[in-house]
Structure formats: C-alpha cells, structure tokens
C-alpha cells in the first residue's frame with residue numbers, strides 16, 4: 001500500500017464520505033486512489049480550489065462533520081488560502097490536504113513549490129509537513145482530532161509527493177496504529193470551578209436588566225440542548241436574547257425573547273437591548289468589532305455600568321476584546337444547566353419566584369419582509385439558506401424567518417465575497433433532498449460564477465437568487481456616507497446577461513421583477529428540484545428595518 | 546511591566562516559529578527570547594521576556610496554550626526568579642590598553658576567553674544591568690562585535706514549572 005491509499009483509508013476511518021478538491025501533479029497518487037475507491041468516498045471537483053475550500057467549509061457547517069479539501073502544490077495550495085482563513089475565522093472544522101514537491105526539491109524553489117505551512121500558519125489551528133511515510137498516520141489522524149476538539153478549526157497537512165508514493169508494509173501500519181498517541185486539547189486543562197459559578201449566580205441576581213448574547217459557539221453542537229437552555233435562561237431572567245451574525249439562526253425568529261442580531265448591520269431591537277443592559281451574559285461569542293456597534297457602546301462597556309459574564313470554550317477569548325467581570329470556561333452544554341440550577345436554588349432559598357412565560361416587554365420586533373416571507377413559505381423551515389457577503393447578506397440575517405438552528409450558512413469573520421457558490425455546493429452535498437437556497441450579490445456572483453460549472457457537472461439542485469442591484473452595494477453605501485457620493489468602482493457598467501449565463505450551465509433561469517414572478521420561479525425550483533437561477537431585480541432596500 | 550514567561554514545548558521542527566509567529570501576528574512585543582532543550586531531550590524551554598500590561602500578558606499565556614505542541618506556559622514570579630544572560634564581547638585591545646580592559650573585566654567577574662595582538666573577547670554571564678554597565682565601560686576601546694544569548698530564567702528554590 002502507498003501513502004495515498006493510506007490517506008483514503010484514514011479518511012474512511014474518520015467517517016468521511018465526501019471530499020472536495022482539484023487534482024495536480026503532486027497529488028496524482030491521491031486522485032488515482034480516489035478513482036479506485038469511488039464507492040467509499042465521493043469526490044467533488046470544483047472549478048477553482050477556493051470554491052472547493054468553501055464547499056468543504058460549508059459542508060462542515062451544515063453537517064457538523066469535518067470538511068475535507070485536497071489540492072496540489074504551489075498554486076493549488078495558495079488558491080485555498082482564502083477558504084482556510086474563512087474557516088479559521090468562523091471556527092469551522094476542516095482538514096486540508098495539500099501535495100508538495102518531492103522532499104529533495106523542497107527549499108530549492110522548484111516548480112510549483114510553496115511553503116504552504118508557513119503561509120497558512122496564522123490561519124490554521126495547526127498545520128504540518130509529513131516528512132516520512134511513518135508519520136503519515138499520526139499526522140492525519142490527529143488532524144481530525146484537532147479540527148474537532150474544543151474550539152474547532154481548520155488543520156492543514158502537507159504531504160510531499162515522494163511520501164504519498166512510498167510504500168507501507170502492513171507491519172508498519174500496525175505499528176503506526178499501536179503507537180498512535182492522541183492529541184489532547186489544551187482547553188480541557190481549564191474548567192470552570194464552583195467559586196466562579198457562585199459569582200456568576202450572584203451577578204444574575206444583582207442585575208436589573210440583563211441581556212443574553214449568543215455567538216457562533218452555541219452552534220458547535222448539533223443537539224438543541226444549548227439553545228433550549230438559553231431560551232430557558234431568558235424566561236427565568238425575563239430578558240432579551242441577542243445574537244451575533246454567526247448565530248442568527250440559533251433561536252427561532254419569532255421566539256418572544258429573541259431580539260435578533262446585534263452590530264453595525266444588525267436589528268434595532270437587539271442593539272438597543274445590548275445598549276441598555278446592565279449585565280451582558282455572553283455565550284460562545286468573541287465580541288467581534290462588527291458586533292460591538294457603536295463607540296458609545298464600547299464606552300458603556302468600559303465604564304463599569306455594564307457588567308459582563310463571559311461563557312466560552314476558549315479561555316483566550318476571555319478579556320481579549322471586552323473585559324469581563326466574571327467568566328466561565330468550558331462547554332455551554334455543561335455550564336448552562338449548572339448555572340440555571342444554581343440560580344433556581346438561590347431564588348427558591350430566598351423565596352423569590354422566577355420565570356415568566358410571556359416577556360414583560362416586547363423584545364421581539366421582527367418585521368416581516370415580503371420577499372423573504374414568500375421564499376420561506378415555499379422552501380419550508382428545513383431549507384438551508386446560504387449567503388455571500390454584502391447588503392443582501394445583512395438583509396437575510398435581519399429578515400429571514402429562521403426556524404431551525406444551523407440552517408443559516410454565511411461567512412462571518414472574514415466576510416469573504418465569493419464564499420456563496422462554493423458554500424452552496426458544499427451544503428447541497430450534505431442536504432440531500434432538502435432545499436438549498438443561495439442568496440448572492442451581483443458582485444459576489446461575478447467573482448465566483450465559474451462554480452456554476454460544478455453545479456452543472458454534478459447536477460446539484462441549488463436555488464441561486466442573485467440580488468441584482470447593479471452595484472457593490474455595501475461598499476457603495478459606505479461611499480455614499482463617507483466619500484460624499486463619489487462612487488469609485490462600485491457601479492456595474494454594462495451588465496452581463498446573467499440569465500443567459502446561468503442557462504449556458506444548464507440551469508433554469510428566471511428574471512424576477514415582482515413578487516409574482518419571484519414566487520413562480522421559486523415554485524418551479526421546488527417542483528423540479530433542479531438547479532435554478534433567479535435574477536432578482538427588485539429593490540430589497542426599504543423593505544428591511 | 547517586564548515579565549518573564551517560561552514555555553515548555555515539544556522539541557520539534559517549527560515549534561519556535563509557531564511561538565514567534567503568534568507574538569508577531571497578535572502584535573505582542575518580545576524583549577528577549579532564548580531557547581534550548583530541557584532535562585528531557587524531547588522538550589524545549591523557550592524563555593520570553595515581554596514588556597506589557599496585565600491584560601495582554603493573560604492573552605499571551607492563553608493564546609500560547611492553544612498552540613499544538615505547547616506543553617506548559619508559566620509567568621515566573623518576579624520576586625523569586627533567577628535570570629541570566631551570556632554575552633560575548635569582542636573588543637579592540639592592543640598592548641597599550643589590554644591590561645586596563647582585563648582589570649575592568651575582573652571587576653565584573655567576566656572572563657577573557659580569547660586573546661590576540663589586536664583584540665580580546667570577554668565572556669560575561671549576568672543580568673541585564675551588569676552587561677550594560679560593562680559595555681559602557683569598555684565602549685571607548687572600540688567594540689568589534691557583541692553576541693548575546695537572550696535571557697534564561699528559572700524560579701528560585703525547589704519550585705519548578707512543573708509544580
């Protein structure tokens with residue numbers, strides 16, 4: 001057996017049934033083995049490595065499993081970098097396998113040689129070069145463990161061609177398996193102690209106007225325990241729940257305590273709730289500078305009026321951006337029940353009743369959006385909603401009626417235009433018969449429309465809705481504010497025929513200029529479950545808050 | 546404030562890069578850095594000295610803890626710490642000033658480890674101030690080159706990073 005075959009075996013052993021990637025000379029042997037092992041692992045070849053990386057990333061977000069992407073050395077590897085950084089910023093578990101040149105050529109600036117480990121060091125949770133076939137098993141197995149442990153993230157394993165092609169005896173495989181030493185995540189070294197729990201409860205009892213702020217971390221588990229506990233906590237404290245962009249879908253849009261997501265483009269109600277709170281109970285969030293909306297809010301947070309109770313899996317997130325008054329490090333799945341139980345005990349001991357079924361004031365100010373209501377009614381609560389980056393993304397985050405956690409797939413931390421199409425491909429690979437809807441801007445679509453070829457090649461049933469506003473809307477708006485209307489390079493001159501483009505890739509394409517034509521097109525998609533493109537020429541502004 | 550951080554890492558290729566990359570990427574300044582193997586050959590100790598505040602120090606420790614391959618991180622207690630640095634100084638010295646330089650070196654408990662007609666090399670082990678003091682005393686003779694190891698530290702008494 002050679003190294004390439006061993007990689008395929010280890011992928012299977014880790015429950016991988018689909019990988020994304022693009023072939024090349026250094027990974028020839030991997031592709032040969034993938035060909036021979038078609039029945040065990042499905043491979044999706046995208047049009048560009050970046051698309052493959054986003055696909056693996058979104059596949060992981062949708063499934064909870066580890067996304068796997070393969071690329072060749074040099075340009076193949078560098079094309080992955082944006083995708084890796086995107087997964088890193090949003091803590092998505094991913095294993096990246098790159099080929100590299102033969103070891104004797106490394107360091108000589110040989111053809112298609114780059115130091116991908118050096119390049120990706122600061123955007124991976126871990127990365128390494130496999131120097132000998134005897135290290136391969138250890139490195140790749142641990143890559144899966146590291147990607148999924150504690151706070152998740154991408155891991156890159158770079159394998160020189162000669163390692164992939166060298167032979168392994170059964171004896172050395174046995175030896176590798178026997179000697180495998182598991183990676184132990186350092187997070188487990190620190191866990192929350194009793195004393196801190198008491199202080200947290202004390203803060204809850206002292207607060208007169210708390211707010212719960214949930215981040216992407218609460219979606220790390222596939223179960224609903226964490227969100228159930230969060231909803232319960234809101235009831236007990238009678239307080240609003242706000243989310244970060246990453247966690248918009250973690251609570252049902254119509255839950256009476258849910259005020260939506262905070263930040264520069266967030267919901268009014270959520271921003272107000274955060275502004276007015278005297279205690280922020282932050283769960284699995286890293287206080288992105290986009291989320292802490294205004295300067296005044298930062299000042300409030302630092303003035304000491306607003307206290308912060310920070311619950312996170314990653315100890316390094318504590319006090320990184322916002323100083324907390326108390327923190328609990330660990331998994332919210334364990335911490336929240338303990339916190340709630342302790343709070344209840346205390347309340348009962350002091351003979352105070354806690355918990356209200358109906359909130360004292362209206363926290364939920366959700367405003368219906370005509371287009372998105374129509375869309376959600378047609379595609380149902382099961383549908384995955386994927387976005388690209390720009391105004392359309394914020395429109396979805398603010399106004400889409402999400403009913404299930406994990407159904408919103410978006411690029412949060414890196415804000416990567418060009419994420420959407422690759423991500424939709426990864427999502428649909430997992431979603432099987434559930435609808436997958438991509439909402440993308442005309443800018444982002446143009447940046448990545450080559451991936452329509454992948455949709456065609458694999459007959460992937462996605463609904464692509466392109467918001468055709470003729471501009472790079474989000475930046476255009478910034479220029480309107482900050483550049484006195486000097487719109488530099490943000491207006492689309494001489495638009496292409498988007499529908500024709502989509503049709504040439506075998507998609508059904510419709511131009512929607514009113515709700516009626518839009519509805520018809522969506523219905524077509526639901527009826528046929530075939531790749532469909534909608535050129536949405538309706539004004540989405542003025543519709544949202 | 547000046548703080549000394551002791552980091553135990555797996556003695557593997559690339560570990561030092563990972564650690565220094567973290568410092569540069571997050572904008573933490575390194576005042577001094579030294580690395581070498583420990584009592585166990587598979588483990589290295591990196592001693593980093595930083596000038597920072599309480600909050601960043603806490604960040605540095607916990608960001609370091611997240612690196613795969615980092616085994617232990619400890620901020621050493623300033624009141625119970627021994628720190629040394631080894632310095633080699635090559636200074637111009639002919640017969641007219643050689644004795645004077647040797648005398649100065651003796652006062653600093655430094656040793657002369659190499660000698661030739663036109664120069665000599667001094668080896669000094671000590672703390673930062675001592676090194677600087679010696680350097681300023683012999684500057685006038687003409688310093689040819691200086692090599693410093695960076696500071697290494699251990700806690701006093703039987704305490705160790707492992708306790």
Ligand SMILES: Cc1ncc(C[n+]2csc(CCOP(=O)(O)OP(=O)(O)O)c2C)c(N)n1
Nearest residue numbers: 390391392417441442443444471472473474
């Ligand atoms: C790769 C990349 N380049 C540039 C940007 C900066 N940027 C953020 S939003 C945006 C405009 C996006 O335009 P479009 O895709 O048409 O979406 P709209 O805002 O119009 O809905 C730009 C250029 C980015 N986020 N990502």
Ligand SMILES: [Mg+2]
Nearest residue numbers: 441442471473
């Ligand atoms: Mg646009």
